[in-house]
Amino acid sequence: MNKVYVFILLLIGFVFSASASVKEEADKAYQENDFKTAIEKYEAILNAGQESADVYYNLGNSYYKNKNIAKAVLNYERALLLSPGDNDVRYNLEMAKSKTIDKVTPKSEVFIVTWINSIRNIMSESAWSVFAISCFILFLLGTSTYIFGKKIVLKKIGFSLAVIFLFFTVVGNLFADAQKDRLVNRTGAIVMQPSVTVKSTPNESGTDLFVLHEGTKVYINDNTMKGWKEVSLEDGNRGWVPTESIEVI
Known part of the structure; x- marks a missing residue:
């Protein structure tokens, strides 16, 4: 039994050591402006289950530098979920949002x-x-x-x-x-397609309500319809979009 515990500890140590090595490679690639390699390395860390605000933040920066604004917003939002008090993440998120097409004015609150x-x-x-x-x-x-x-x-x-x-x-x-x-319970999501038409009902025959563009944040209200999700914006507008058009934060 003790040998099993030792093996598990060694395995955990190996995984963390490997992740640290990959992160160093990703950080080096970013510093050398090789953003494509940096993205691949940071994504590999996340796919291995090593989720952290720091990795999401660096991945967001890499996507931003690579001019993929939707992915940048997505990863900044994920970093902010894990580290809501990080002003650097919040600032970069606002910078990325300023590059998006849709300008949504939130409803006033008390x-x-x-x-x-x-x-x-x-x-x-x-x-x-x-x-x-x-x-x-x-x-x-x-x-x-x-x-x-x-x-x-x-x-x-x-x-x-x-x-x-x-x-x-x-x-x-x-x-x-x-x-x-x-x-x-992550209800926030980011529009990932260049543009998506929001429908009044969860099917293509529904009335066109408005159009959203990549990088816009929405909130999922109804997750029960196969292939469709009802979403709302911070200004109160809502409707249905295809599931593949958004990615949950």
């Missing part, structure tokens, strides 16, 4: 919603989990001070800290859950 979302996107799901656990430990310390403190001042401080850190524990857990849901 200020408090925008504010909460901006705070949530400061950190990833794992970072919010660590934050919540840390606050829970501090909550326990505050509670202990309140219960076992011998002075009134200490009890008041302990109670106040317990309430504050309990609040932050709840917030941290809620944000971690929201970020995890975004990762697991």
Whole structure:
């Protein structure tokens, strides 16, 4: 049994070592402006299951330099899912979006919603989990001070800290859950074809509603029809597009 464990550990180590080597080759190809090779190497890393924000970001940069805007947007979006607080990724994503044809104006939302979302996107799901656990430990310390403190001042401080850190524990857990849901249930997608006509019904005979172009982000609302998906834009427009015309983030 011990030999099996050793073999598994060696295999895992080999996989990570190989991935690190491939990444070094990909980074070198990118620095030498060999973007086609860089793309192949970064894609190989992802196909091997070594997903990371850094690889998606570098792949997005490679596609951008190779003038494949749709793929660049797709990979920047994937990097942002894993690392929502990364300003470099967000900046490059906006740069890539500025090269797309469709300019979608998001529907206005209540200020408090925008504010909460901006705070949530400061950190990833794992970072919010660590934050919540840390606050829970501090909550326990505050509670202990309140219960076992011998002075009134200490009890008041302990109670106040317990309430504050309990609040932050709840917030941290809620944000971690929201970020995890975004990762697991990915509804965002990018139009990958040069242009696609959005239909009123999930078939070619449906009424033409509007046309979308490559690089535009949509949200999948209905995934039940074979060969078709109902999508919506940030401005509220919606309709049906062929499944092969988009790629899920």
